[in-house]
Amino acid sequence: MNHSNDFPLVNDVHSGLNATRVAEIIAPRNVAGIGAALAHAAEHDLPVAICGARHAMGGQQFGHAALLLDMRHMNRVLDFDNVNGLIEVEGGIQWPALIDYLEAAPQDGAQRWSIRQKQTGADALTLGGCLSANVHGRGLRMAPFIADVEAFKLVDANGTPHLCSRQRNPHLFSLAVGGYGLFGVIASVTLRLAPRRKMRRDVSVIGLDDLPAAFQQRIDAGYVYGDFQFAIDPAGNDFLRRGVFSCYLPVDDATPVDASGKDLSEQDWRDLLALAHTHKTDAFARYAAHYLSTDGQVAWSDRLQQTIYPDGYHRAIDDRLGHCGSEMIGELYVPRERLCDFMHEAAADFRRHGVDVIYGTIRLIEADRESYLPWARQACACVIFNLHTEHTVHGIEASNAAFRRLIDLAIARGGSYYLTYAAAASLRQVRACHPNFAAFLEWKRRLDPQQRFQSNWYRHYRDLFAAEEETPKALA
Template sequence: MKAVQPYAVYGLALACVLIFSVAAGCTSFVRGGRHGIVLNDLHSRLNPTRVAEVVSPRSTTDVVEAVRRAVRKGRAISISGGRHAAGGQQFGEGTLHLDTSKLDDVLAFDRERGIVRVEAGIQWRALLKYLWLAQKGESPQWSIVQKQTGADCLSIGGALSSNIHGRGVNYKPIIQDVEAFTLVDARGDVLDVSRTSNPELFRLVIGGYGLFGVITTVDLRLQQRKKLERVVEVIALDALHALSVQRINDGFLYGDYQFKTDATAPDFLQTGVFATYKPVPMNTPIHMTRKRLGGKGWKRLIGLAHSDKARAFKLYSDYYLTTNGQIYWSDTMQLSYYDDGYEKAVKAAMPVYEKGSLMITEVYVPHDHIAAFMKVSAADFKAHDVNLIYGTVRMIRRDDESFLAWANKDYACIIFNLRIVHTDGDIQKAQADFQRIIDRALEFDGSYYLTYHRWARRDQVLKAYPQFPRFLELKRRYDPNERFQSEWYRHYKRMFADP
């Protein structure tokens, strides 16, 4: 697996304005530096952090050795996979940094139970390629249940650490797909973790952002690979809840809703493209000539999403409507292309360009509150000149397992991706914008996702996650010397230092 290169497979995720590619492979990271090295996340680029050294383990044994060396040196450890999380969870100033990207082997594949054991640094495309090649000519075949949308160069260990979700309309977060994992703890001991072995750690580590140890292997539950038909409609937001319920009752498995981001339009945030996917017989042909936008089309789309939002929505909706009825595999339809250099397309499209990036926030409201929430949000965005580039609605089932559960009930997930200019003033404005978005979600009995930033106020954290102080206590119980640290952890440790 060390030499496996990802397949160049087009996957059309609804986070479309980021999905295009100039290269088929995933990013390589520079290592070394006598005085340490500055690392940053790939999406927002707002987390530059100088770590003391970068270590790239290739096995659980290597991780044990690195942790024990850090113990001897009295040094804290930070951990990264694909480096896309924008909240500073991967990096800690002065830490020994574990880059898990070389932990990329498939260790076992149980065809009877549909479970694959992988090293935690493996990324989605490499895992899928292994499964395709290992089962070539077989029927039925196993494949993944869900993954994040918008990018593929994301690690399985990172998916567990953030307790991610995908486009499923009737799924819980990824904790539902985890059978077990191996954890190297703060002493350098290797623990087997599952719902029956170290069950408290199972609940804490999944969604625990790397604070309890290093996940080195994961036993991931698979599902049988299916063929799906895409059904596309442009609908008013008011119709989304009822139509979503109907689609779920009719057996649809995946879907999301990309809404209009043009603040000058009378239906700003109120109209969108609803694309859902239903199973079809396995003998249904997949036509290789099906509609695709192509790399140039995605580049044009991301430029228009910044410079002419009305044209961007028309281009996107017109294109997606032409794909209605097309057939996809249940795994490849979840794949995406992501260009780490998306700023080049933005710069080319803007008459006046200011250096910046996109910043995501994700909030949750009960399904029957989504229309009211979006109307309030539209008014707020107009009043405060919020530069929304794209937005999506997805669905999630209640997570009744993880300790720091963000899906504490069935929710509609609303993703807002804002343009942030990299000046002190604009970053401060973005922080205020995100805090207001969280306030609106909380007012509608909702919550928000901790992964994308650390800009929430203390009162917001406590309302969404009343268990957060206990989470920090348990972190210190399992890791009394605070061996595993990050800028994310240090921020919240300071926030909750006083009662």
């Protein structure tokens, strides 16, 4: 077990808006190390926060004055069942290492296995973190990540490990997947794999109003993955109304993989992101031209889900803009038949309030019937917005206000939003979109009565609900 007090100030990688001073950092290397860290926390009466790769930006991986468990050293493959397509990995393993392992591992028979889905935007996220946020990818007919989780080992506040699955400790299973690290430490995850297939990327540029039918046509034709990257220039007629539609169809595994080197380099991504801040029409035109040039490209189903995340990309942009900023992400869910009118109203709102959209995408998600805090309570379209945010009080509040307006647009259509990103929502919005939240907090109090596992995210929502309980009710 490695103790480190060298970096007591931590922050998230993407937004840089979660600077938190922690009591100390411990990086356990096994279950015994987790237990020792928890015993140390109990001895010194310290709350415990749990982090992985630090990409999450809602404050769920850090806690002020908490002992921070850095899980990245627990990154081994523990077991691989290549007959049934199951793999057990430690919670700190990141997607690239898992994909590389499966590609290189000897596998019996003709069937080869790999991941089914992963989150997009960045690869270097831990499996434990993905389970805790119940992430999703760009599958056209896939439920959130909980559907891919066979089981996991959870270490509670007393250092006791519990095997959680749909058969063993099912209630704890449902609470911890999408439970943001509040019920214990994810020591290992057993993942359901999928056949590794070659897939062809088919690309077109289409209008938003044609998107619902286009998605359905792709699903009917057997496409597995797909998304729609929309135009971001509010001065243009195509703003949020036109986009790059890319979908992936399984092909015969004898089909050659494209080795032309057409993928964007890290510098290409940096250039595109800079353009998205300064010349939005040019950024979309360049992005669309690149993807159209890859129409028909063939890749493996796991590799096509990987992407380049240019760490620290915003520093060069800050130099150009003359201020410190980053992108805040929000994700909204609406019934698929309400997608177009949601986007039209969002575009009008962004123009009215001068909201600076840097990039965004539309995907599909199936309903989650298993987690205690499901964000996809029905099959829906999910819309992701990345908003440029100046690191000032005014800039942060402007982005939070924009997300609150978007949440209201989603609520008006029977939709919801993702809890993982900035905690902008009002209590009314939390209750409307996540009706189990108060009961979720009560289960937290029951199962962790010492409140050992805490985070800035948890404290925010605990206090939000507590403030309502303490508010005197009006006399009848």
